[in-house]
Amino acid sequence: MAYVCFNNSIPAENYFAIYKSNDQFRIRINTEGSVKNLPLNNVTHSRDIIGVIKYHTQYMGLSTVSESISLDMNSIGRSVHFKGNPTMCVINSSIGPLFVKKLNNASCHTCLTNYIVAGGYNVLADMFGYITLKNDEHFKYGLILEQCYPVKQIDVPKILAALRSLNSYHVKNNGLIHGDCNPTNILCDKYGNLKLVDPVNLIEQSVRYRNVDYYDDLMPETELQAFLFSCMEIAASIHECELDELRLEMTEFSDYPIINKTNGIRFTSIFRAEDDYNLIEIAKKMNCNHLKLYEEDKTYDDDYTDQIGDEIDDNYDPSELNNYDDGDD
Numbered sequence: 593m594a595y596v597c598f599n600n601s602i603p604a605e606n607y608f609a610i611y612k613s614n615d616q617f618r619i620r621i622n623t624e625g626s627v628k629n630l631p632l633n634n635v636t637h638s639r640d641i642i643g644v645i646k647y648h649t650q651y652m653g654l655s656t657v658s659e660s661i662s663l664d665m666n667s668i669g670r671s672v673h674f675k676g677n678p679t680m681c682v683i684n685s686s687i688g689p690l691f692v693k694k695l696n697n698a699s700c701h702t703c704l705t706n707y708i709v710a711g712g713y714n715v716l717a718d719m720f721g722y723i724t725l726k727n728d729e730h731f732k733y734g735l736i737l738e739q740c741y742p743v744k745q746i747d748v749p750k751i752l753a754a755l756r757s758l759n760s761y762h763v764k765n766n767g768l769i770h771g772d773c774n775p776t777n778i779l780c781d782k783y784g785n786l787k788l789v790d791p792v793n794l795i796e797q798s799v800r801y802r803n804v805d806y807y808d809d810l811m812p813e814t815e816l817q818a819f820l821f822s823c824m825e826i827a828a829s830i831h832e833c834e835l836d837e838l839r840l841e842m843t844e845f846s847d848y849p850i851i852n853k854t855n856g857i858r859f860t861s862i863f864r865a866e867d868d869y870n871l872i873e874i875a876k877k878m879n880c881n882h883l884k885l886y887e888e889d890k891t892y893d894d895d896y897t898d899q900i901g902d903e904i905d906d907n908y909d910p911s912e913l914n915n916y917d918d919g920d921d
Contacts, residue, residue, distance in 0.1 A: 740779035
């Protein structure tokens, strides 16, 4: 589980920090020119800090942010909304630009609670803090999310890793979907791991939005396909080609195909946009053993993928993906 703040340094003016010392939770508050250090006698577990955070942000107007990060609060007023999204903007910080997901007063406690839990999944941007917005006409609070970057390089293992993480979130949250897996919402961290940067429905634990351009329904399988096709659209953009031109090429050096625009099997010949695919089916189709069978068959009819579904090499066991555990309990 990801926690908002556990640092014992002195917070900046109008900030607070929660930390643990000698098995006791404490809070440091920097306000009105003085620093107060108080015990949190009613907090016995890290999950209990949510009420403390809510009180100090919602009623005292303070903010909290991870250790060693300082924020330029004035930069929010100058920030352009991310991709035209009125609830997402950028804030300058000592470690570079970070995303702010804006929240209204009614969703304050619920959103904070749910996103702390959601922070255990690698496909979701990490949370760095929670701030009170001073000069926003429509929103009062904001989640500080990790710095992410445009995807410059993408491959099959990274796509599958992100899909496993997203599937794990679906399984452990009763099928709740993110709701907006599309190319503009998928960035990467500094290590190249794919990230969904806007939490959308996850922070309220209910579906309030669905991107109808990528979702025909609210099923988790539909979301996995939306994420997969979004990733391949990003790949097509990187390779400067149309999605229909993108190919998967088998290689003897890897279990997974290489994404390119010149050699191999067309991606859209393997995955049809009108069909739904679960994680196991996607993993099968993205495996070189499957592509070899596909390449050797010269009929290439529309039902071919279904015909060879049971012919995958016995040495490849995609069922192990069901045991993938990405989130903390």
